[in-house]
Amino acid sequence: MQRYLKTGGEVFGFDISKGMIKKAKIRNNSEVAVGNAEVLPFRDNTFDCISSILAFSYLQYPENMLYEAYRVLKPGGSISICTLGRNVFTAIVPAAYRIGEKLRVNRVGVGSFGEHYYREEEIYTLFSETGFTDLSVERRSFAHVDLKPPLYSLTKKMEPLIEDKLPYLAFNICAAGKKPEK
Numbered sequence: 001m002q003r004y005l006k007t008g009g010e011v012f013g014f015d016i017s018k019g020m021i022k023k024a025k026i027r028n029n030s031e032v033a034v035g036n037a038e039v040l041p042f043r044d045n046t047f048d049c050i051s052s053i054l055a056f057s058y059l060q061y062p063e064n065m066l067y068e069a070y071r072v073l074k075p076g077g078s079i080s081i082c083t084l085g086r087n088v089f090t091a092i093v094p095a096a097y098r099i100g101e102k103l104r105v106n107r108v109g110v111g112s113f114g115e116h117y118y119r120e121e122e123i124y125t126l127f128s129e130t131g132f133t134d135l136s137v138e139r140r141s142f143a144h145v146d147l148k149p150p151l152y153s154l155t156k157k158m159e160p161l162i163e164d165k166l167p168y169l170a171f172n173i174c175a176a177g178k179k180p181e182k
Contacts, residue, residue: 006010010072012047014040026064038064042072051077053114054172056083057115066130074180080133086117086171123175141173 004011007026012030023031031059033047035041038061050069059065069079124137143161 001032003039006028034121034166038068039052040068040072044071045074046072047077048074049080051079051123052081052083052085054082056081057117063130066126066132070130070132070179075179075182077179078176079127080174080176081123082140082172082174083123084115085171086119117171118173120173123173127175127177131179133180134178135175136177137173140172 001011001013001024003149011028011030013021013028013030014035014037015021015024015032016034016036021032021034024030037055038059052065056062056065066079073079077098120139123137127135127137134137141155
């Protein structure tokens with residue numbers, strides 16, 4: 001949101017978590033609301049662009065979010081998402097949760113939220129079937145800005161190697177598309 005605001009854009013933030021909405025209100029001078037991206041309370045052809053960061057994996061009906069995004073985007077508008085990708089590490093997460101439950105360990109990692117780890121082909125198909133064009137689906141970095149500075153710096157330096165030489169280790173999938181002009 002801050003990046004859009006810095007470029008002079010208008011922003012509307014939407015999240016299912018009241019806590020995240022509270023944080024967004026503190027950090028940004030923009031409108032935010034609690035809601036579910038699978039049912040967007042906006043008129044058709046309202047927005048120039050839509051972005052979603054790490055929410056897509058937690059949607060119960062991701063295709064509904066994409067249809068809603070398509071509906072509220074203006075012709076020529078763009079969508080970009082970053083979501084959790086399936087790879088060698090994330091493939092073991094469900095098993096780790098189950099093992100933790102059997103061992104009565106309350107938290108294995110961050111806890112199971114029923115997230116879905118996507119393959120690039122799945123995302124491409126979802127976007128394509130919704131009607132988006134000019135699609136781009138790529139595996140991307142694993143450095144997160146909320147990591148402690150030394151760790152963030154190290155992971156940031158490793159990103160080009162991972163993305164170029166070992167993309168199957170990158171656990172984010174970034175996808176972008178456009179709503180065709182009428």
